[in-house]
Amino acid sequence: MKTILAIIASPRKLGNSEIMAKEISRCIETPHRLNLLRLSDFHIRPCTGCYQCLFKSKRCVLKDDLDLILDAMAAADALILAVPTYFLGANAELKVLLDRGLAFYGYAEKLWGKPAVGVAIAGIEGLEGYTPLVVESFLKMLLCDIKAVRVAYGALPGEIFVDSANKSIAAELGRALFAPAPAKNEPSCPLCGGQVFRFLGADRVKCMLCSNTGTLCIMENGRLVFEIQRGGHDLFLTQAEAVRHGQWLRQMKDRFLAQKSTLKKIAAAYRRGGTWIKPAPQPADTPDPAPDEP
Ligand SMILES: Cc1cc2nc3c(=O)[nH]c(=O)nc-3n(C[C@H](O)[C@H](O)[C@H](O)COP(=O)(O)O)c2cc1C
Structure with a gap:
């Protein structure tokens, strides 16, 4: 039995990314267990550009959930990536994870060649912007064997399956995942x-x-x-x-x-100049308010 991991970049529960990923899984004929990972459930800090993950331990020095996510990816036989478009690009949760991509090298042997399909979700037809490129880049940086990346349109949660066109896209991605060659595009x-x-x-x-x-x-x-x-x-x-x-x-x-x-001399010449605006100190860990039901 294969294990497929669906990475859901949208924070919206039962939103279009989640139901699209589940529909793709339903269209895969190979018997499999579907694991799901919603990026917003995890604490992923922005990359600080220290490059330490390329040396010694091959692990990122930041203390957060990155290794949990990479372990889940490495343990899967194949990946489905579903990403919502926010302002003409992939939402920031995916980009924050992609920015930690130097740490993917530590997992290279386990990740290389893993079959993967991706879907960019956009609310308005034609306004997906560069989301498909980010989806492709993410899977490429994960060293996956990209079988297909497609765009599907739907704005309101569930709207993606109001008509059957997007079910055909899910079926195409489901068929492509374990196909020997990438789907033609x-x-x-x-x-x-x-x-x-x-x-x-x-x-x-x-x-x-x-x-x-x-x-x-x-x-x-x-x-x-x-x-x-x-x-x-x-x-x-x-x-x-x-x-x-x-x-x-x-x-x-x-x-x-x-x-x-x-290099130090070049940078030192710019030490002075301008006034930094800083945030006011915040009380520790104030939780975000719960979103209203749509
Ligand atoms: C902050 C924000 C920005 C958005 N920007 C775009 C956009 O630029 N283009 C577009 O087609 N849809 C845009 N949308 C619509 C979402 O892509 C659409 O609702 C999608 O179905 C969300 O996926 P989800 O249900 O998995 O969260 C935006 C939505 C939000 C919340």
């Missing part, structure tokens, strides 16, 4: 499957997931075809490249030590 980057591009001028484009560049051709039948070549410092596409990227990050420490006095 044309047009996409032939190297990494990314679906978001930046136009660089003329016919040149850059894939915003793997960072490789190339050309966009419009075929006679109107089909868009991307020809993308590997670049110098793109996102790792193989396990060996991910290991090399980890090594590259670790050698930053040597680079820092070699230039430490120059």
Whole structure:
């Protein structure tokens, strides 16, 4: 029996992200147990950029629930990620966790190649913004084998299944999760499957997931075809490249030590200037008020 972990980025109980993830699970033919993890149930502190997780223990030094979440991901056979759009992007809970991604390297062997599907939920058709890119980036940084990422629209809790179109998306994601090859999603980057591009001028484009560049051709039948070549410092596409990227990050420490006095001198010139506005001291741990029922 497989174990599938659904990561729900929305704090809204029985909201569209949660019911979409459960519907995807219902559409998976492989017998499985569904574990659910709502990010807002966990205490995840923002990354402080200290890089210590790349060294020695390979664990983050911040005391919070990060390892609990990574252990649950590592223990699963496959992942479903469901993320609500807040102001044209993924909600902050997912981004706070993604920012701790340097600590994912400590789990690389357990996470590499785990099948995963993702869904970006948006309330207004066309206003999903860059949420699909964040969903793809999160799964890529987790070193997953991304089988499909789709957008589904629904605003009010439950609205996502008022009509049947989103049930078809759930069924497609359910079928894709344990399929041997990723679900087709044309047009996409032939190297990494990314679906978001930046136009660089003329016919040149850059894939915003793997960072490789190339050309966009419009075929006679109107089909868009991307020809993308590997670049110098793109996102790792193989396990060996991910290991090399980890090594590259670790050698930053040597680079820092070699230039430490120059760097300190540059920064010291900016010690003075401006007035910092600081928050008033807060009484410890005032709980948020409970939300009203919609
Ligand atoms: C603070 C906030 C910002 C939102 N911004 C957007 C947005 O930019 N685009 C959009 O299509 N929907 C937006 N929505 C709507 C949600 O994406 C939508 O209600 C979704 O179903 C929420 O998923 P959930 O039910 O899993 O929480 C926003 C909702 C909230 C609460």
